[in-house]
Amino acid sequence: MVYLRKIAVADDIRIYNMLQEIGSNDNGFHNKVYGMSYHQFREWLENECSVDAGNLEEWMVPQTSYWLFDDEKPIGYGRLRHYLNDQLTETSGHIGYAIRSTERGKGYGNQILSLLLEECKKLNIRRVQIGANSDNVLSNKVIKKNGGILIRVSKNKNFYHIDLT
Numbered sequence: 001m002v003y004l005r006k007i008a009v010a011d012d013i014r015i016y017n018m019l020q021e022i023g024s025n026d027n028g029f030h031n032k033v034y035g036m037s038y039h040q041f042r043e044w045l046e047n048e049c050s051v052d053a054g055n056l057e058e059w060m061v062p063q064t065s066y067w068l069f070d071d072e073k074p075i076g077y078g079r080l081r082h083y084l085n086d087q088l089t090e091t092s093g094h095i096g097y098a099i100r101s102t103e104r105g106k107g108y109g110n111q112i113l114s115l116l117l118e119e120c121k122k123l124n125i126r127r128v129q130i131g132a133n134s135d136n137v138l139s140n141k142v143i144k145k146n147g148g149i150l151i152r153v154s155k156n157k158n159f160y161h162i163d164l165t
């Protein structure tokens with residue numbers, strides 16, 4: 001069974017290993033854990049869980065981070081911002097996601113976005129914005145398959161809206 005689970009302080013080496021299979025800037029998805037030691041990962045995780053619990057810096061909007069699992073195996077990483085500020089509207093969007101490199105091309109990309117959109121509905125986000133690098137063929141495909149309508153192209157990035165009403 002494929003499902004999302006919120007990140008947790010107790011997450012262990014299996015998550016760390018997955019995150020080593022997602023580049024630090026993987027086609028526009030930023031993964032700070034890539035290249036970290038396991039000790040650094042644990043500190044990062046604690047901070048990330050604290051942010052998700054609402055301990056935000058002034059410039060941050062509320063966010064929730066998830067792991068995609070297939071049964072017991074961690075497959076991917078998803079981030080969801082609960083609303084957009086001006087800068088996020090201009091440069092990014094509500095959702096970011098990545099699948100570990102050894103599990104790409106098996107349908108998980110479509111699944112993680114579909115599941116993240118279900119989480120958006122729970123948060124009453126009616127119109128989701130997602131940005132993808134114009135040359136990121138797979139991500140553009142995944143977004144369109146999940147109902148994405150291209151609304152803007154700017155600085156080699158495509159911006160899509162997905163209406164959830």
Ligand SMILES: CC(C)(COP(=O)(O)OP(=O)(O)OC[C@H]1O[C@@H](n2cnc3c(N)ncnc32)[C@H](O)[C@@H]1OP(=O)(O)O)[C@@H](O)C(=O)NCCC(=O)NCCS
Pocket residue numbers: 026027028029095096097098099100103104105106107108109110111131132133136138139141142145
């Ligand atoms: C983009 C990404 C999430 C896609 O994940 P994935 O699990 O490989 O995607 P899927 O297996 O669901 O495939 C998505 C589509 O691409 C197609 N595809 C997959 N691998 C392909 C390949 N090697 N060549 C051509 N098409 C391919 C699939 O057929 C599918 O198309 P369809 O829905 O029309 O059948 C993944 O490549 C990734 O993690 N990239 C790095 C991070 C990133 O780009 N994130 C998005 C920006 S925030």
